[in-house]
Amino acid sequence: MTNSIEIITDALKKVLKDDQVTVNTTVRELHGRDESYHAQQLPDIVVFPESTQDVSNIMIVSKSHQIPVIPFGLGSSLEGHVIPLKGGITIDFSLMNQILEVKENDFLVTVQPGVTRTQLNQRLKKHGLFFSVDPGADATLGGMAATNASGTTSVKYGVMRDQVRDLEVVMADGTIIHTGNLAAKSASGYHLNGLFVGSEGTLGCFTELTLLVHGIPEHITAARASFPTVNDAVEAVVSILQAGIPIARVELVDEPSMKQTNIYSETNYIEKPTLFLEFHGNEAGLKSDVDFTTMIVADHHCEGIEFETDNAGRNRLWEARHNLAYAFIHGYPGKKMMVTDVCLPISELAGAVEYAREIVHELGLIGGIVGHVGDGNFHVLLMMDMSDSEERAKADDLNERIVLYALERGGTCTGEHGVGIGKQKYQEREHGAALLVMEKIKKALDPDNLLNPNKIVKLD
Structure with a gap:
């Protein structure tokens, strides 16, 4: 020292x-x-x-x-x-993990940044409320705001940025500010909430968050729908959204991932490209949405749809989806997981997923493809030997080709994981001259480059 x-x-x-x-x-x-x-x-x-x-x-x-x-x-x-x-x-x-206030009549909660989403939802349950953003991991809310996390429920409820009403932020010089207020909307001043959410600790440290929460739905129904191809599954999702069905979750899991799910979770799901779906609403409306969805997926060659209406069945379904990363990790001991993350216009999604599968096959890599297809976001879960330089180079090649495919079609290099180290090299290509504006903001708010330096923008 x-x-x-x-x-x-x-x-x-x-x-x-x-x-x-x-x-x-x-x-x-x-x-x-x-x-x-x-x-x-x-x-x-x-x-x-x-x-x-x-x-x-x-x-x-x-x-x-x-x-x-x-x-x-x-x-x-x-x-x-x-x-x-x-x-x-x-x-x-x-240690800053206190839920400071629940304003149930305003559907708001104020928390410290170390509170996890599970901790918050346990507290909210007695008020008939829940916090909607579900990235899979039991992450802290401060971290979720820092990366603008989303996940399985974003198709209905939005991403982390949509839930933030106000942040208490400590700036680089120790100054304490608030970025918003408790009102549902404001036309006053610059939109600082939008600036700080997703800033990955490069502009300030979050010490309090005031977040939007939602009423727990009266009824919830989940389903699995299997298709002969990924393209059929994605086109079914497009048709569901075009029909105006207020679907709460719609996840794509490809065939290799379904095989790994069955091994790890001891399930016997059909090993074909599959949509995991969930519907929230009242009993009458839910029945109509489910019936309409059943008709739509049948038009897209659905080979079977099974519904789960009880808590045990729904939990088993979503635990299998959320545990998929661990299913691959346990299935390939000694290998490390690399997770790609791109997001495209939904009209481009099917082609992107098929392209990714072709590259995985071409390079001889081990991996599954999953995605929050309701908002055009998908991932490749790659298992690789970190000591094998050739395998690492192939994984980097796959990641870059997928990113460039997305950028060329109006997408983004990251839909929810954030920039960090791994996606920094794509910032100029994605943002162009706007990256210079981001650099000026960083220099203005952190002139000494002390806040999480060399993340998002690289000033050195």
Whole structure:
């Protein structure tokens, strides 16, 4: 440990309690990686704030000593967002995990950033409410806002950015601001909520979030629909959306993924391209939506549709979907998972999925394809040997070809995982001159480039 780190550690202990600051190697190792395949790099110091003022004090120390700061939730991100590329201070928000207020009549809740979505939904249940964004992982809400997370329910309820009414943010110089208010809409000033959500810790640290929540539906029905081809499945989704059916979830799982699901989850689902669907509503409306959907999927060569109306059946279905990544990981011990993430106009989705499958086959890689097809987002789950340079090169090639395919058709290099390290190289191609505007915003709000440096925009 260098003298400079000792000095900074002492400075932090003057504004925090001693047990809130650590340079322990094991703790640093836990904060030097996320769930991605990107290489681990350790922070110099890890701190555990308990309040907004603690975070402000940390930022003042950071600025005074010109040391980077990296916000950290649970480390469930998939593109290296929390990896401290230049060392520095990692701020772990796990102690800031209080649900501060539930305003059930306004359908709003205020939480600290370390609250997880499961923790929040357990609290909301007694109010007849739920928080809608479901990325699969039990991520923290601060981390979900930082990456603009979405997931299975976004087709009906929207992504994380759609749920944020207000953020309390600590800026690079320790200043504390609020980005919004409690009103359902506002025409006042710049849209700071939209700027900070998805900023991946590069513009400020979130210390409170006020979020929109929803009433628990009166009735929920889930279903599995199997098709002979991926194209049939995707076209069925387009027809469902065109019909105006308010579907709550619609997930595509390809044939190799269905095989892996059956092995891991001990299910006996048909091993064909499959849609996992869910409908929310009242009893009469739900019956009409289900009947109409059944007719639509039949027109697209559906080979079988099965409905789950009880909690046990629905939970089994969605656990199988959410556990798919673990199904591949357990099925290929010794290999590391790389997850791609692109989003396209839905009219381009079927072609993109077929293209991705062709590349996986051409390169001889192991992988499944899944997607939140209701909003044009899909992933390839690749299993690769990190020690095999040829295999890693093939995986990088696949990722790049899929991204370029999406960008050429008006899509984006990431629909929900975020930029982090892995997608930074595509920012100029996707945004063009707008990337220069982003760089100016970053320089204006973080002139010393101390907040999660070299993520999204690269100023060095």
